[in-house]
Amino acid sequence: MTDQATEGPRMTKGERTRQRIIDAAFELFSRSGYRAVSLRDIAAHAGLTHAGVLHHFPSKEATLIDVLTRRDQVDAHLVLDPGPSAAELIDNLVDIVERNTRTPGLVSLYAKLSAESTDPDHPANYYFTRRYRLLRDHLTSAFSVLLEDGSPVSPGTAAVQLLALQDGLQVQWLLDPEAVDMRSATLDYLRLLGVVEETDDT
Structure with a gap:
């Protein structure tokens, strides 16, 4: 591993x-x-x-539980840090997306476990629910800072859509790694929101 x-x-x-x-x-x-x-x-x-x-x-x-805890340690700067700045949060998220493309075993494990854990009796259910809520809440706070007043997308919606996009990209990438660039697709979404510049290579 x-x-x-x-x-x-x-x-x-x-x-x-x-x-x-x-x-x-x-x-x-x-x-x-x-x-x-x-x-x-x-x-x-x-x-x-x-x-x-x-x-x-x-x-x-x-x-x-130990396997999942190790993933939290890998992503500790995103999931466990109680107060990353909005810009740092976005940078960290894109870094994690890029790193996932170098760890297919980890992505495969998460795809399998996240599907299985929709069963409330699955031992990973609490973990994934907690992790999703942490990510959603962190991202909502970040988008609250980064999205300008009058944006057609609310911070909460932007956070949920970004997490859904990344989940979908990971599944597509597992099926055909050559056809999906998770980093670029994530940045494209952030550019559409206006939270990163068109020339930003975050």
């Missing part, structure tokens, strides 16, 4: 084992989805016994 985390030289044996488990879970969830994978599958993929995995993670849900 080179796009998630790399082992540091100071990791303990236990930490390295946990990382192996998370790497295995990430790969299997990306390939088959959350529901189709068992904890025994993860153990086999990590080259460990079922009991060995249980020593570190008491359930498959626990591995999922």
Whole structure:
């Protein structure tokens, strides 16, 4: 899972084992989805016994939470920072879109999990609901600053439409990476709103 985390030289044996488990879970969830994978599958993929995995993670849900938490760490400057400026928020969002084009496994995992998690009983449902609301609220605040009075698009609508655009672009990109430029399409939308300049290469 080179796009998630790399082992540091100071990791303990236990930490390295946990990382192996998370790497295995990430790969299997990306390939088959959350529901189709068992904890025994993860153990086999990590080259460990079922009991060995249980020593570190008491359930498959626990591995999922750790995988999702790592994504939050990747995007911490956007999702967890309580007060990025409007301009910084837009810049960060475009950077994340561009980085996603270099991490197809991560995009694939999120596409699968976000579809599955529409079920309120799915363990990722709370995570995705919370993350969406955080992004929507951050973007609404940013657009409130960046959109001029009299704009035909409200800040809340602009935020929701941008998130929908990015979700759609990610699915299209997974189907045909050569046909979709997520960064350019995102910037085109921001230019239509008038929040970035026509010549801006953010």
